[in-house]
Amino acid sequence: GAVVSQHPSWVICKSGTSVKIECRSLDFQATTMFWYRQFPKQSLMLMATSNEGSKATYEQGVEKDKFLINHASLTLSTLTVTSAHPEDSSFYICSARVPGQGIYGYTFGSGTRLTVV
Amino acid sequence: RKEVEQDPGPFNVPEGATVAFNCTYSNSASQSFFWYRQDCRKEPKLLMSVYSSGNEDGRFTAQLNRASQYISLLIRDSKLSDSATYLCVVPRDTGRRALTFGSGTRLQVQP
Numbered sequence: 001g002a003v004v005s006q007h008p009s010w011v012i013c014k015s016g017t018s019v020k021i022e023c024r025s026l027d028f029q030a031t032t033m034f035w036y037r038q039f040p041k042q043s044l045m046l047m048a049t050s051n052e053g054s055k056a057t058y059e060q061g062v063e064k065d066k067f068l069i070n071h072a073s074l075t076l077s078t079l080t081v082t083s084a085h086p087e088d089s090s091f092y093i094c095s096a097r098v099p100g101q102g103i104y105g106y107t108f109g110s111g112t113r114l115t116v117v
Numbered sequence: 118r119k120e121v122e123q124d125p126g127p128f129n130v131p132e133g134a135t136v137a138f139n140c141t142y143s144n145s146a147s148q149s150f151f152w153y154r155q156d157c158r159k160e161p162k163l164l165m166s167v168y169s170s171g172n173e174d175g176r177f178t179a180q181l182n183r184a185s186q187y188i189s190l191l192i193r194d195s196k197l198s199d200s201a202t203y204l205c206v207v208p209r210d211t212g213r214r215a216l217t218f219g220s221g222t223r224l225q226v227q228p
Contacts, residue, residue, distance in 0.1 A: 032213045041125075043204065043220040044161065049213050057212070091158050095216070103149045103208055106216060108160040 002028045002098040006109025013084055013116055021079045021112045023094035030096035033077035035069065038091040047092075050077045084116040118143045123205050123219040131227055134195045138222045140188045140205030152179055152190045153204040155221065161204055164190075195226045 003026040013019050023033055031052045036044040048069050050056040056069035068080040081088055092112045098105035123140045130136050142150070150167035164177065167188050171180040178191040188205055205219035 034213070034215045036218075038158075043218040044216075046215050046217070049215055051213075093160055097214070103214065104163075104166060106163070108162075110160050111158065113158060 002026075002096075002101075002105070002107045004030070004094060004096050004107050004109040006094055006112060008112055009110060010113040011115070013114070015085055015116055016083055018080055018082045019084055019114060021081075021092055021094075021114075023077050023079075023096075023109045025075045025096055028096075028098055029074035030077070031074060032097060033071060034095040035067075035077075035079050036093050036095065038093065044093065047079075052077075081114065084114070086116045089114055089116045119219075120144065120217045121205050121207050121219040123203075123222050125220055125222060127223040127225050129225045129227060130195055132195055132197060134226075135191065135193045136195060136224060137192075138190045138203055138205075138224075140190075140219050142186050142188065142205075142207050144207070144210065145183075145186060146210055147207050148210070149208050150179075150181060150188050151206040151208075151216075152177075152188075153206050153218075155202045155204055157202075161206075161218070164203070192224075195224075197226050197228060200224055200226045 005024045033050045035047045038044045047062045048056045048058045050069045050071035052071045058064045071077040094109040152164040153161040154164045155161040167179040167181045176193045180189045202221040204221045208214045
């Protein structure tokens with residue numbers, strides 16, 4: 001089946017540094033990648049939608065200058081958390097729609113647990 | 118009103134029990150609905166889609182009530198391995214159809 005590979009699985013970084021998370025579609029072309037964030041005991045909240053070759057669309061309240069999204073190819077989307085702070089510690093997960101599977105074709109990366117110390 | 122609302126639980130049930138979860142959604146125009154399962158801080162996995170006529174997959178039954186805008190999931194003969202968080206999910210009807218997740222209902226099946 002369609003697979004999205006997400007790396008790293010977990011990362012610990014110091015406050016003020018930047019962290020890049022990658023999501024690759026391994027056997028299909030993803031024109032769109034959804035980026036979610038999940039805080040403890042909360043649900044997945046959509047942060048932004050990345051579109052291949054164009055600017056990402058951010059949800060209200062998500063700082064686009066802090067969460068940089070790049071979708072330069074049909075198989076790679078990246079999320080960079082810039083100047084990370086402890087409150088950015090969360091579980092970040094990407095998701096793509098698999099072409100040809102309509103509304104039933106959502107696949108997820110395995111997630112990245114970010115801890116900012 | 119939240120777009121998708123669930124009772125967070127936890128539901129603590131013994132093995133073999135039957136348990137039901139409900140979920141309400143706010144957008145009356147929504148057409149598609151799903152139940153996902155999420156194990157602790159892992160990616161969510163599709164459990165089943167919800168059809169208007171109701172559908173069953175083994176021990177799991179999903180039902181949709183459009184008039185009241187709620188979706189249910191029934192688990193029969195609970196297994197220890199059913200312990201997880203169950204997410205009610207509704208695709209947006211605009212844009213690229215991102216998924217809107219409920220906050221999840223935690224199920225703990227006990228021996």
